[in-house]
Amino acid sequence: MENSPDSAASLLEVRGISKSFGAVRALQEVDFTLRAGEIHALLGENGAGKSTLIKVITGVFPRDAGIVRISGEEVAPRSAKAAVQAGIATVYQEVNLLPNLSVAQNLFLDRQPMRFGIVREGEMRRRAKTLLADFGLDIDVAAPLGSYSVAVQHVTAIARAVDLSARVLILDEPTASLDRHEVEILFGIMRQLARRGIGIVFVSHFLDQVYEISDRITVLRNGRLVGERETASLSRLELIRMMLGRELAETTSARAAAGARKTREVCASFEGYGKAGYVAPFNLELRHGEVVGLAGLLGSGRTETARLVFGAERADRGQARVEGAPVRLQSPRDGVRHGFGYCPEERKTDGIVAELTVRENIVLALQAKRGLHRPLSRREQDEIASRYVKMLDIRPPDPERPVGLLSGGNQQKVLLARWLATSPRLLVLDEPTRGIDVGAHAEIIRLIRELCDDGLALLVISSELDEIVTYSDRVVVLRDRAHVEELTGEAIDVGNILAAIAADSVAVALEAHT
């Protein structure tokens, strides 16, 4: 559109792609060009159509109109397999691997090393091990993939795509669940692949990463192409304007009123709380109007802490109190009854009920809390749903749409809405901003502050240390499934958190990167 690229150098060329889902026009006449050897960021708000564009290119969705060329030759893959054969390797946004298969099988599914029609298991494992070693992962590749964290699963998916040694590599939000260290490794590999002439499409909501890695940027908004620019010549402000179609309201310095909140009452407290083989006993106080951040490396026990606090996992020692009164948290129901809420990190498996509508997903927790015999009338449901759809800017703003059809970021907002609707006293958020666009990201952080000002207690897990630093009144640092440090007030900064994590060498290496 704005600069018509030299089509000889273009590796992947997309012209006039349109795609509708019923009444929703997810893509309209989108053009996109990827050159050999470049890293091309594909950006846009949640629901802009990035994932849809990718799936249309790889033939997962049939397209309504448009053409796709690879090296000038028109292709029309009709399945993911055909796309791979056409030279396009893809990591889709939701980790689409098979949790029941071993890591090695996942890496080599449908292309296992064979001899006499028999899979060479040993050879496959060896290769898997070397492959993952490039990504700094040293794990048992014979174990089922599902026994590893989302991060490991994501790295596996990326390693698989990279190893397909295609001409085009598409990565849809590959860094959402990775920590800095893993992101660095990934970027190293991406650069190396680009040098070999492979074209890489990179989707991310982390603008820092976009500026760090990409050569060019294409922006989509509401299913339309906004423009394509050289990264070097595009200012951040300009980029955000392209994505949102407006200026981003400046995030106010979040911890403005920190001092005043110190005096707030304790909402929930945990003494010597823990579970053998899960998380070491810890003490934790959560106060009204206060945000506590949980920081730590992957696998350090943050999610586990969150689950214990909420009641999703039963503690085998220690005492929990709510507003000073001792309580027993045996099940999520207990948590909900005491006014807790919990947004889990794996929204697809633990969060949304894909088949149900946005409205039903939003009222679910509230209804469960009220009990069977006090059903919310349809009017109340509609009212609640439309309030939160508006408040959180869920798109498309249709409460009757099955949640599974929403883009990832919007699903996250629905989950948040589910808990806000219960007017909780304590909200536990595990990676609430994962996969959320810049606009919504700022929005959610603002929301966290607001909730906090309304007297809510918040326990927030995030791998974004910058983010944690912005909103937390206190930061608990975890290492090896134990709470090792608590930072308050002025002590909260990225450096100190890293220092707390840095009891082992990995963290030292990490620090070097920042």
Add this chain to the structure above:
Amino acid sequence: PANAAELTIGFSQIGSESGWRAAETSVSKQEASKRKVNLKIADAQQKQENQIKAIRSFIAQNVDAIFLAPVVSTGWDSVLKEAKEAKIPVVLLDRDIDPSGKELYLTAVTSDSVHEGEVAGDWLAKTVGGKACNIVELQGTVGASVAANRKKGFDTAIAKHANLKVVRSQTGDFTRAKGKEVMESFIKAEGGGKSLCAVYAHNDDMMVGAIQAMKEAGLKPGKDILTVSIDAVPDIFKAMVAGEANATVELTPNMAGPALDAIAAFKDKGTVPPKWIQTDSKLFTATDDPQKIYDSKKGLGY
């Protein structure tokens, strides 16, 4: 016979798919205990493979004789050969097996189910006389040999009379509920049942259901529409007493009695019984004092 006291006999029974079958089982037990025979009954739940397994395990336990009520006529050769090798005499109850196996069993105590159908057909022909008569037929389970035979016998009997015609024939699976449902649809399909003259059912249970269907449709079974069925279970005599059923052909549940006698004679004196001990296919009608028969049959475990 004195020696019979020491006998242990394995009985591979088909299952408990009907009241008649339950009666056969309980009569067998009574007959065995009368003769002080230790009868081991293995219930096959209507599966031939279970019967084969049961016979194998009887052989493994080295019983003195095996009674077999075969669920199907074919497929017994190899297992009966095993019994023969082990020198265990086999007596078939209730149903015959395929001819190829004749030398594999001692004797068969069965009725002739084709003959049963004929008896029913003959009775109907005689009762109707020269009038034109539209008959509906309630068949047994599709694929069951008894059903096929009873159909065959009946068809042969009425083939001789041009005035008798089977206008509809559908399976009622040998059950009351299906018998009723099928009869309901027959009545609808035949213009409210006015044109029907008789119902023939492959067993009494279906007929009991059919009688209810007729009554609910405002018809008078036993009067407007003649009924003839097979088995002679107690409930059909009850219907006869009420004037709602006309005839039934008896299939005696006492197959084990003659079989036990034959085995005892064989073991005691080496008497080889005839290959086929045929049980009576006796016709009962309202003239046979159905109340008395009902009372006598009630306790047999139908």
Add this chain to the structure above:
Amino acid sequence: MKGLPPVLITAVVLVAGFALCAVQFPNIASTRVVGNLLTDNAFLGIVATGMTFVIISGGIDLSVGSVIGFTTVFVALAIERWGMPPLVAFVAILALSAAFGAAMGAMIHVFDLPPFIVTLAGMFLARGASFLLSTESVPITAPVYSTVSDFALRLPGGGRLTAVAIIMLTIVIGGALLLRLTRFGANVYALGGSRQAASLMGVAVGRMTVKIYMLSSLLAGIAGIVFSFYTSAGYSLSAVGVELDTIAAVVIGGTLLTGGQGSVVGTFLGVLIQGMIQTYINFDGTLSSWWTKIATGVLLFAFIALQQGLVALARRPVAKRVGAVS
């Protein structure tokens, strides 16, 4: 690796059950009874092997019992009435049943219909078709039949390893290898993990679905032939309800009905467990029809509960989400 613990647990349950039975009826612990167990359950072992593939892939196949029934009738008629040489009849029926399975698989994939219902319709269809062929049971007198049913390897202690048992063991071993060692096998697990993910990873989901149901029906066809050896006859009502026995065997063998996990060896053990329950009841020989049913249910419950208990026990000491091993 994966799937091993449940198999081990099933094996433990089997051995424990066998020991208990043998204590009560010492006769049970003989090669004769073990040989009978294998022979009597040969056809079940064969269909269950196919069913294992289907269930691991996340599907279910209710048509197998009817396919067995149809096969016996077809084979009997082909040999006895239509004068086909037995081998030709076997090839014909296997081709037919494979095509039948393929058609069901295609139906499931193309129209996105639930396997439960498609195969239920398949069950009606195959049974109905066998009624059309013949409602009478047809004895088979071909010499191959007596040769095959008489053939047996004598085991020490009077037991016999019959031809059908050998066929079954071969198929079980072949199935286990196919599932464990080949790309096809890996894809079966992949489908059970998630059809969508498998498709995104490049597995030809449609073709796999067709192949899996084809395999299941093919094995049901083989089981039908074995059944016809077993009884030397074809009968349209044979193997009624076998689909449920088969599913039970597969599930007792540690395969999840939700798909993605399981093993052929486990299924084989499941078949033996069911056979043993039957043997026990036959040895007892005092049970009436109803007590037989109740006892079967109770034993089924006991075995499954025991298995669940062992699984829970095996899981307990390990922390829920184990850290990375390196």
Add this chain to the structure above:
Amino acid sequence: MTALLPRRGLAQILALIVILAVDRVVSPQFFDLRLQDGRLFGSLIDVLNRGTPVALLSLGMVLVIATRGIDLSVGAVMAISGAIAASLADTHSLAVVLAAALGAGLICGLWNGFLVAVLGMQPIVATLILMVAGRGIAQLITEGRIVTFSSPDLVWLGNGSILGLPVPVAIALGMLILTGAVVRGSALGLLIEATGGNARASELAGVGTRAMILAVYVWCGVCAALAGVIAAADIMGADANNAGLWLELDAILAVVIGGTSLFGGRFSLVLAVLGALIIQTMNTGILLSGYPPEFNLLVKAVVVLAVLLLQSPKLSGFAGVVTRLRRTKA
């Protein structure tokens, strides 16, 4: 509920109309209705009346399936409750008879629910246990005989009529309304759908998923028991050997024809009952047609497949295949 019908039920209604039309062709008097002894009489009434047991079963089954479960034991539960009702009918009042029979169904449901929700067994095997043992229990009660009774109260349940409608039909209608009121009038429907759609997520949202699962199996047991009582009342006797035999498959079929996925989640009571009617319309048509019974199963198979294809969400899938074929040809 009503809001859901028009959009979702179109395929089912269409299927029903088509089958009714076919029935009319094979049996010209299919739509004839007349009053006979204060009771409507005709093939249509037969369809409703004979469809009642499966309709009742499907009312319970649809909830079980909505939670991603399945209940194979309903046929056996029918046999048990029928046996209990028949053995008590002549000596006890109708209230006692019903209480005992439905109570038995409730206990059976509790047992199934316990195995699934508490012991975590897979529903298909968990209920297979009762499917096998339950029929044995029923036979134990009747000792394998057909236990007959003459209590007019119980007979009325099977053969009486209310406002011209057979009592069983009225009962099924009442149960549909009751179940609908309970499920949709409370939050149960939403919570069941959530449990079936994603049990883990629902649990984390505070839904008592175990209680939900237990509740649906109990309800399924009660519905099956009621169906059993009606089946026994219909033939004035309890046939433990055959009552409800293989009806579990019909009930599951009805639910699936009614558009509820076997993978749980969204369900519709009305459409499940409509599914039961579709099946019965087909069965009655087969009986009226006068074809030899050897054809019954074939016809059934073909009709089932046709109905499923008719409502397949992928009729568009079929269109897709056609266009694909065209595209490859072009």
